[in-house]
Amino acid sequence: KAGVTQTPRYLIKTRGQQVTLSCSPISGHRSVSWYQQTPGQGLQFLFEYFSETQRNKGNFPGRFSGRQFSNSRSEMNVSTLELGDSALYLCASSLSGGKIRNTEAFFGQGTRLTVV
Amino acid sequence: AQKITQTQPGMFVQEKEAVTLDCTYDTSDQSYGLFWYKQPSSGEMIFLIYQGSYDEQNATEGRYSLNFQKARKSANLVISASQLGDSAMYFCAMRERRSNDYKLSFGAGTTVTVRA
Numbered sequence: 702k703a704g705v706t707q708t709p710r711y712l713i714k715t716r717g718q719q720v721t722l723s724c725s726p727i728s729g730h731r732s733v734s735w736y737q738q739t740p741g742q743g744l745q746f747l748f749e750y751f752s753e754t755q756r757n758k759g760n761f762p763g764r765f766s767g768r769q770f771s772n773s774r775s776e777m778n779v780s781t782l783e784l785g786d787s788a789l790y791l792c793a794s795s796l797s798g799g800k801i802r803n804t805e806a807f808f809g810q811g812t813r814l815t816v817v
Numbered sequence: 818a819q820k821i822t823q824t825q826p827g828m829f830v831q832e833k834e835a836v837t838l839d840c841t842y843d844t845s846d847q848s849y850g851l852f853w854y855k856q857p858s859s860g861e862m863i864f865l866i867y868q869g870s871y872d873e874q875n876a877t878e879g880r881y882s883l884n885f886q887k888a889r890k891s892a893n894l895v896i897s898a899s900q901l902g903d904s905a906m907y908f909c910a911m912r913e914r915r916s917n918d919y920k921l922s923f924g925a926g927t928t929v930t931v932r933a
Contacts, residue, residue, distance in 0.1 A: 743923060806852075808864075
């Protein structure tokens with residue numbers, strides 16, 4: 702069973718540019734969440750999608766957006782990049798609904814974004 | 818308020834010895850799940866073990882066990898017979914039923930270094 706796949710693994714962008722990151726969840730998982738990880742702030746929740754709908758959003762500016770496709774694949778977009786957006790962006794997929802145990806999140810290897 | 822607290826930024830452990838990683842949590846929800854993840858230098862978050870708030874027994878998964886003390890709101894991870902490959906960052910996380918948003922709240926993490 703294939704795991705969560707994130708592409709690309711590494712990105713270098715300049716300030717002001719925009720970037721799109723992609724995440725393919727585990728087959729059968731309909732929930733995809735995104736997290737930002739930085740040395741200073743740790744792991745912070747960005748948003749979660751289920752069946753192409755954003756169910757929850759973390760406390761991030763509107764420059765951060767995402768979407769989910771009918772095959773559950775998800776993309777996140779960051780516009781007008783700032784130096785502080787440099788981070789490891791992790792995607793996690795989960796089964797959804799029912800017991801909390803079933804919402805265990807499986808993570809991809811992340812996309813390391815560097816903004817220069 | 819911090820939902821997950823990990824007070825040990827870093828720990829050293831001798832190979833083949835056991836190590837305990839502390840985790841305390843804060844929630845008023847009766848139904849919640851606690852997760853431990855391992856993050857090696859490659860960046861991927863690897864699920865280790867899960868403990869449900871209603872589980873009467875402490876969870877175990879191979880060399881990993883969770884010392885769950887509900888009244889004290891602690892969920893410490895015990896790694897037995899440490900191996901060099903256990904060197905990584907370890908995160909405690911919680912998902913609350915009440916919020917029903919499938920968001921994981923993470924602690925700051927503990928870096929474990931296993932010495933030969």
